[in-house]
Amino acid sequence: MYNIIIIAAVVQGGDLAQQKSKLRIFIIFLIFVLYLLIAARPIPRETILSPFWLSSLVENSSFVASNLRSAGGPSVVPEGGAQLIPFTLGANFGYVDSAGNLAIHKRNSGNIFLSDNQWTEYGAQPEKIEIKNTSEEVVMTIENPGGYPVLMDNRVFILGSGQDSLSEIGSNGNVIWTYEFGAPLTAIDAAAGLVLTGSIDGVIEIIDASGKRIFYFEPGGSRISLIYGCAISRGGSRLGIISGLDQQRFLLLERYGNEGDYKVVYHEFLGEGFRRPVRISFIDEDRRLIFECPDGIGCYNIKSRKVLRIPLDGKTVAIDDSGGGGFLFLINSSPSGQKELIGVKFPNDRWPLFSKSGKDMRETIFLRAPFKSDNVFLKRTGSLLIAGGGTTLISFQLEEK
Secondary structure, three states: OHHHHHHHHHHHHHHHHHHHHHHHHHHHHHHHHHHHHHHOOOOOOOEEEEEEEEEEOOOOOOOOEEEOOOOOOOOOOOOOOOOEEEEEEOOEEEEEEOOOOEEEEEEOOOEEEEOOOEEEEEOOOOOEEEEEEOOOOEEEEEEOOOEEEEEEOOEEEEEEOOOOEEEEEOOOOOEEEEEEOOOOEEEEEEEOOEEEEEEOOOOEEEEOOOOOEEEEEOOOOOOEEEEEEEEEOOOOOEEEEEEEEOOOEEEEEEEOOOOOOEEEEEEEEOOOOOOOOOOEEEEOOOOEEEEEEOOEEEEEEOOOOEEEEEEOOOEEEEEOOOOHHHEEEEEEEOOOOOEEEEEEEOOOOOOOOHHHHOOOHHHHEEEEEEEOOOOEEEEEEOOEEEEEEOOEEEEEEEEEO
C-alpha cells in the first residue's frame, strides 16, 4: 500500500512540474509579445545617394549623357521636368538639364557670370556686355558699362569698376538707377526686390527697387571693421552677416516695424576668423542660415534659435545652397588638396545644445566620399544632386531605403 501511495505522489508531482513549466513558457511568451507591442520601433530608413547619370565635358567624347540606372528603373527625367542648371567647372561652363543633357557647353575665355536663366561672358575692361538667355539669344546689350555685370534675383546690375557704385539695368540696356557707396563693396546679395551690400569700412546697407537706401547698419564689435559675407532671405525679412576681424562675428537681423527697420536677434563671436570672403546663405526655404566658421560649418535654426556646429577639417570649396529636406551637401578640401563630398542630415527643430550635452556632432554626417580633382562643382535641385570634378558631371538621386 505504501508503494502505491509513493508512485501516485510521484505521478502527481510530475504533472505539477509539467504544468509549472508550461505556465513559465506562457508567461515568457506573453512578456515577449507585450515587449514587441510596447517597446518595438520601426527600423529607421537609410538615406542613400543613388547614381543617376554621368556627363562628359570633353569635346568629341564618346558619351555625352549616360544613364546609370538599370533597365526598368525610373525615368531619366526626375520629377519636376528637365530643369536647366548653370554650372562652372574649371575652364568649362554652361547649362545642363536634369536628365544630364548639355543645353549649353562652352570653354571659358574670359570672365563669366551665370544665373538660373541668364548668363554673360566679358573681358577685363568690357566696352560692351551682352546678356544672353539659356537659348543663347542676346536679350540685353549694355554699351560702355563702366564696370562688371552682376546677375541676381532675376535682375541685371553693373558693379562700378572701383567697386564703390551699383547700377540696375533695365531690359533695354539703360540705367534705371545708380547708388554710390562710401567705400568699395566686399559682399552683395539680392532678394524680394532688395539689394543687401557690405563694404570694406564695415557698413551694411539695403537698397530698395527704386535705388533708395532704406537701411544702414554698422555691426562693429571687432578690432577691424569689414563685411566678409552677407545674405538676405527670400522674403527680405532676415539678414545674415559675417563681419569684422579679431574677432569675427556672425549676426542675424530680423525685420520689425516698418519695412526698412531691422534689429539684431542673435550674434556670436567666431574667433580670429577668415581673411577672405566667407560663405553665408539661407537654405531649406529660409528655415536655416549656414555660414563658414573656423572649425567647420555653422547652421542657425530659425525656429529653435540655436546654432549647430558641423566640425570639418580643411576648407569648404562648394556648398549646396538648397539645403532642402533636412539635408545639406558640401565639398571640402583637405590641406593635402584631396576633396571630399560630405552629406549632413540635420536633427529636427527640437535638437538640444549639443555642446552642453557632449554629443559628438559628427554623427550628423551620413556621407563621406573622397575624390581627387583640382576643380569642383556642386548643385542641388529637389532630390537631384549634381557634382563635378575634372571634366565630368555626375548626378545622384537622394533616396530613402
